[in-house]
Amino acid sequence: MDPTPAWHTSGLGRLAWGATLIVAPRRLLRRWGHPSGLAVGTLRVLGVRHLAQAAVTLRRPVPMVLAAGAAADLLHAATALALAAVDRRQRRIALLDAAIAGGWSTLDLRAARRRRSP
Template sequence: MSQTTRRLLAGATVRAAWGTLLVIAPRRVLTFAGTANPGSAVAVVRVLGARQLAQTAMTVLVANRTVAGCGALVDALHAGTGVILAAASPRWRRPAVADTLIAAAFAAIGWSSYRR
């Protein structure tokens, strides 16, 4: 197994744990991120968790540089939308910033795997 594959699979393990947490405990995640009344955001968080799990599955099934690069791009776009939400909505600023940092970390992991 190559170094790139090992790095991708390690990142996929972390991503799978994060996605699972988002799907099964969205209220706890939102409360921990500072949202007083999660309300309708619960469904959004579950959808984001499902996206993380889908990306994990793709990474595990096709662990190569192309998948790493595409995943990094998706994560970077996700981080960008978090920045926009944080700037536009004081109510959602804290969870948006937290989500942005996590998405940026996943983008960095994917990018470093792509570059090697």
């Protein structure tokens, strides 16, 4: 039996993370950041993006889709780092978010490389 492909595990994890961002943003923000209305809304929008990306990845796990997802995650990480640099109240949650986005990007890039290999 072959092990579960990395893209599949990553996609399922991303579904769970996206759902968490949509359903419980205040809980995350109370622990890691400042639960302003803007921050809650932002996490919910990010949750929707994660759900959409997971759906596309799970439906069509080809290298181009995986690489595009990795690029989106790198952009996400960069914007989170920019937020951490300018908003002291959101610094902890922004740095955590940047680390998570970097992790998703790494997983997707590795999966894209594996899908290219014979």
